[in-house]
Amino acid sequence: MEEIERYRHLNKYLKEKFGERTLKICIDGGFTCPNRDGTKGNNGCIFCSERGSGEHIKNAKNITEQVKNYFNSYKSERANKFIVYFQNFTNTYDTVEMLKAKYEAALIDKRIVGISIATRPDCINEDIARLLKKYADKYYITVELGLQTSNENTGKFINRCYTNQNFENAVNILNRYNIDIVTHLIVGLPNENKEDIKNTVKFLNNYNIQGLKIHSCYVVKNTQLEVLYNQGLYKPLELNEYLEMCAYILTHISPNIIIHRISGDAPRDLLVAPSWNVHKKWIINGLEKYMQEKDLFQGMYY
Numbered sequence: 001m002e003e004i005e006r007y008r009h010l011n012k013y014l015k016e017k018f019g020e021r022t023l024k025i026c027i028d029g030g031f032t033c034p035n036r037d038g039t040k041g042n043n044g045c046i047f048c049s050e051r052g053s054g055e056h057i058k059n060a061k062n063i064t065e066q067v068k069n070y071f072n073s074y075k076s077e078r079a080n081k082f083i084v085y086f087q088n089f090t091n092t093y094d095t096v097e098m099l100k101a102k103y104e105a106a107l108i109d110k111r112i113v114g115i116s117i118a119t120r121p122d123c124i125n126e127d128i129a130r131l132l133k134k135y136a137d138k139y140y141i142t143v144e145l146g147l148q149t150s151n152e153n154t155g156k157f158i159n160r161c162y163t164n165q166n167f168e169n170a171v172n173i174l175n176r177y178n179i180d181i182v183t184h185l186i187v188g189l190p191n192e193n194k195e196d197i198k199n200t201v202k203f204l205n206n207y208n209i210q211g212l213k214i215h216s217c218y219v220v221k222n223t224q225l226e227v228l229y230n231q232g233l234y235k236p237l238e239l240n241e242y243l244e245m246c247a248y249i250l251t252h253i254s255p256n257i258i259i260h261r262i263s264g265d266a267p268r269d270l271l272v273a274p275s276w277n278v279h280k281k282w283i284i285n286g287l288e289k290y291m292q293e294k295d296l297f298q299g300m301y302y
Helices: 010-018 063-071 074-078 096-106 126-134 152-157 164-176 194-204 224-230 239-252 280-293
Strands: 022-027 081-086 112-119 140-148 180-187 211-216 258-261 271-273
Touching: 010 022, 010 258, 022 063, 022 112, 063 074, 063 096, 081 096, 096 112, 096 126, 126 140, 126 164, 140 164, 140 211, 164 180, 180 194, 180 239, 194 239, 211 239, 224 271, 239 280
Parallel strands: 022 081, 081 112, 112 140, 140 180, 180 211, 211 258
Antiparallel strands: none
């Protein structure tokens, strides 16, 4: 008997779109962030480590080498189609000329069918959208925008250094160029509760976005969040609390949105808390079980 899909999984969506299994190649494009280079701040968001979100990307070799290394490894044998994912730091934070050079340095193999670019809402403009649109005839293009929360006070506290208005502007620009948007939302941020999650979901439902990444807020070494955690000023969510929040998000978000992930990947060598975060299967299976027991589906309360 076929298992009921409780929410729209990325793997299934990509398989339908490309006719077969399609995987991501994570790339460190050698970018920085306006919240790190002194333009808007120096230390980044309070949860972000010095290695950024691509802590698991072991090699910082040039972009073409990273792609070649992937295709020379066993990983490339698991699929025939791939999306290059510019993951680490802010992957639109450069001149258009440099962005073009970096993106094209990754597009070296006919098995690559898409480009996914993680960035900040304040680092999207018309010129960048125009550049990305030029690849759309040949590749599936997605832009990932970190929102994290719609609570502006939390935004200031976590030091994200951009506003909800920046997010709205970026969405409007990308919508005009018909570029798919994946939004990041973090559950369990300092001082936030279920009411904040409700408001963030309500906020997101006002916008034309195509994908969602749900992350747990975890503490890694050498971050401001670790300082707060050690001082007893921040307590991460328990797994059951996180699953309940995820289920709320999924049942209240648009049923058309593709769910790209329901947990962030914290590297074991850097993770301080919560310990359950490294057990991805606990999270995925736990959410499936929770939604099954309560007979919940994505978008049922949208």
